[in-house]
Amino acid sequence: MALFLKKFILNLLFPVICVGCRRETPNSAYLCARCFKKLKFYGKTTGLNLKFVDELNVAGDYDNRPLAGLIKLLKFNAVPEAGTALVAWLTLFWQGPAALKPPNLLVIPIPLAARRRQRRGFNQAEIIARGLANNFDYEISLELIKIKNTRAQSGLNAKGRSSNLTGAFKWQGPRPIKRDILLIDDIATTGATLEAAAETLKLAGAQKIIALVAAKG
Numbered sequence: 001m002a003l004f005l006k007k008f009i010l011n012l013l014f015p016v017i018c019v020g021c022r023r024e025t026p027n028s029a030y031l032c033a034r035c036f037k038k039l040k041f042y043g044k045t046t047g048l049n050l051k052f053v054d055e056l057n058v059a060g061d062y063d064n065r066p067l068a069g070l071i072k073l074l075k076f077n078a079v080p081e082a083g084t085a086l087v088a089w090l091t092l093f094w095q096g097p098a099a100l101k102p103p104n105l106l107v108i109p110i111p112l113a114a115r116r117r118q119r120r121g122f123n124q125a126e127i128i129a130r131g132l133a134n135n136f137d138y139e140i141s142l143e144l145i146k147i148k149n150t151r152a153q154s155g156l157n158a159k160g161r162s163s164n165l166t167g168a169f170k171w172q173g174p175r176p177i178k179r180d181i182l183l184i185d186d187i188a189t190t191g192a193t194l195e196a197a198a199e200t201l202k203l204a205g206a207q208k209i210i211a212l213v214a215a216k217g
């Protein structure tokens with residue numbers, strides 16, 4: 001059966017519901033055009049005391065219901081299609097302060113440990129990273145890997161969060177990296193995950209590390 005026909009029938013049987021207003025969306029985007037416009041942009045975060053991440057860009061707030069809905073759908077309900085609306089919105093955000101962005105950024109998603117990735121079927125940060133790399137014509141690298149099965153960060157305090165991540169990441173690509181990095185994740189809370197990844201990348205010779213996350217948790 002032709003793919004579009006299959007999609008059409010699936011939509012009739014299981015209509016896609018917008019995560020913002022719970023109404024059916026015609027385009028299977030999980031976020032209708034009206035709710036998309038209601039997503040609020042956040043900005044640069046300076047409040048966290050980050051040593052290895054040079055700049056943290058936070059696109060939105062987890063308190064924003066449609067945004068949290070999209071992230072939950074992508075991450076916990078394992079619906080990769082929810083990434084499409086997230087990427088579209090992050091693209092709008094990243095287009096904003098264009099003049100300040102260094103050229104030729106190397107996009108690197110925060111990796112998942114192999115076991116977790118296998119269980120979910122995909123890495124949500126990679127879906128976002130691929131979309132952005134594509135829209136901005138950046139190169140992407142999946143050579144940062146997670147070699148430790150860490151406990152979930154939620155439920156740990158700041159100190160616990162960073163020691164939980166000690167030795168968690170490994171750079172498998174060529175050294176020295178000698179590039180400015182755009183490090184991508186879905187959520188940042190204390191920034192511990194971004195910091196641990198950024199430390200690994202800087203030890204491997206990365207230059208400036210600019211982080212971009214969809215939401216502040």
Ligand SMILES: [Zn+2]
Binds near residue numbers: 020
């Ligand atoms: Zn809606």
